[in-house]
Amino acid sequence: MGLPRKVKIIDVGPRDGLQNEKETIPVEVKVELVDRLTDAGFVNIEAASFVSPKWVPQMATSAEVMARIRRKPGVIYSVLVPNMKGFEAALEAKADEVVIFGAASEAFSQRNINCSIAESIERFRDVAAAAKQHNIRLRGSISCTMGCPYQGEVPPENTADVVRRLRDLGCDEIDIADTIGVATPNKVKAVFEAAGREFPIARLAGHFHDTYGQALANIYAALEMNVEIFHSSTAGLGGCPYAKGATGNVSTEDVLYMMKGLGIETGIDLDKVVDAGQFISAHLGRKAVSRAGNAIAAKRAA
Template sequence: MSQLPQQVKIVEVGPRDGLQNEKESIPAEVKIELVNRLTTAGFANIEAASFVSPKWVPQMATSTEVMAAITRKPGVIYSVLTPNMKGFEAALAAGADEVVIFSSASEAFAQKNINCSIAESIERFREVAAAAKQHQIRLRGSISCSFGCPYQGEVPVSSVADVVRGLRDLGCDEIDIADTIGVGTARQVQHVMQSVAQEFPLAGLSGHFHDTYGQALANIYASLEVGVSIFHSSVAGLGGCPYAKGATGNVATEDVLFMLQGLGIHTGIDLDAVVDAGQFISAHLGRKAVSRAGNALAAKRLG
C-alpha cells in the first residue's frame, strides 16, 4: 500500500445530511449558529443546506434563510443539495459555492428513493450540471449504496463504476462514494475505491461512510491506504440511518479528526472547536452526541 495522504479535506455534512432526518423542527438560528461554529473551526467545505421540496424534507424548509444569514469565510465552499432545476435556481440565488446532485449504484434503491432508474436519474441532472458549469459553480455528484443496498443486498462494483462514469461525463468536480447503510468493510472499500479510480481521478473521489455497523473509521483508514484524501463526516454523529432502526448514520467528525490527528494527517480543523459545536447542537436536540471522541474530550474538560 502507498503512503497515507499527508493532508485530508473533511466535508462537514452535519447541517444538511445530519439534521435532515430530525423529526422536531430546528429553528433557522440554531442551524446558522451551527454553520458559523463549523466555519470558525476551520472546515474548507460545509454542506449547509438543501433545496428540496419542504413536502419531502420539512427540516430543510429554512434553507434560504440559513444561506442568507451565515457568516461566510473566504475560500470556504458552502454546498447545497439540488435535486432539480428549481432547486438549482434557489441555490444560485442563495449564493451556493457548490451544488450536489445524487444518484445510486443500486437500481432498487433508485426506484424506491427517487422513483426512476439510475440512467434516468443521471439524465435528469444534465440540465442542472450544464447550469452549474455556465455559472461557474462547483458540481459534486453523490452515489448512494455503493457498498450495499437495503433492498437488493449486494451491489456490483461494475454498477458503482458505471455511475461514476455517468457523473464524470456530466462534468462533476468531485464524486462521493457513499455507504448509505454502513455495511461496507475495509477490503471491499479498497476494491471499490481502486476500481472507480480508473474512471475518475483519485484526488476528486471522496468517501462518505456511515457507522451503522461500526465500520466507518476502519473504512476511512482503508481508503487512506489507497490514496483517497476527501471524507465526509457529521459533527456529533448527527443523522440517523432510516434503514436500520435506532442505528447511527454518518460517522462523527470528532472521531474522524481524532484518528487523523493520531496519524499526523493535516486537516486544518480545530478539534476542540468541533467538540464545542457538537456539544452545542446535541444540547439543543436534548440528547448526548453520538461521537465517542467528542464525548470523551468534553468529559475530560469537566473532569
C-alpha cells in the first residue's frame, strides 16, 4: 500500500505543549511562537485553551493571545473548550475551530472528570450545536486510545465507540491520541482500523506521544493506514503528566524531517520550525526535545 502524497500537520505546541509549564509564560512569547508557526506554513495551529484558570493557570491569557496573533487567511487557529462558557470565550476570540474531548478509557474518564465516557460526550452536545450554528469547525479529541495509566490496555472497540459518539455530535475531524505514548505500530493499525469503520480515515488524526520512543514508528504505521493528519509539537514541548520525566508530544521537527525523507508534502518550512523551536526552548531555559531540531541547529552553528 502506498503512503499518502501529502499530509496536514497540526502544531499543538502553543496549547498542549505549553499548558503544563510551571512558570508563567509572557503573552508576547506565546504570540511570537504562534506567529512563527504561521510564518512557517502551518494551515492549522492549536493556539489556546479556554479552560478554567484554576485548573490550567498557563492558559489564563488565552483571550489576549488570540487577540494579538497575526492571522493569516486560510489558517485554522484552534482552541480547546470544556463547556459552553469556554465556547463563548472562543467565539469572542474569533477561534476558527473548537476542540472538544473525551477518553477511550472508562477509568481515565472517571479519574479525570468524574463521569463516564458517555456522560462526558453528552456534556458537549450544546457546544457542538453552538459550533454548527456559528459555522465554526468542530474537532473531537480522544485520549488514551492505545493505553491508560489506570486501566492499562484499552481495546480498539472502545475507541471506535467514542469515535461514533463524536461523529454523531457532528465533528469535522477526530483525533486519536496515544496520551501516554505506550503504543507500538501493530496497536496503531488495530485502533485506526476500528476507528476507520466509524469515520472516514481522511478525517482522523494521529496524536502520538514519544514516551517510549515509538512516536515516529507509530506515525509511519498510521501513514500505511492512509492517515493524512498528524499532531506534533515544536521542540517536543509538553511532557507526559502520567509518566514522570517522560517526553510528551512528538516533536514537529522530527516529524517534518521524516516526511521530507519519505517525499511526503507538508507545505511547512522545516528551517523556520527549527528556529521557532530554538526560540521557545531558549525562553524556557532548556534544550529542545527534538533530535532533528537540535541536529540542524548544531550543524548551522558549526
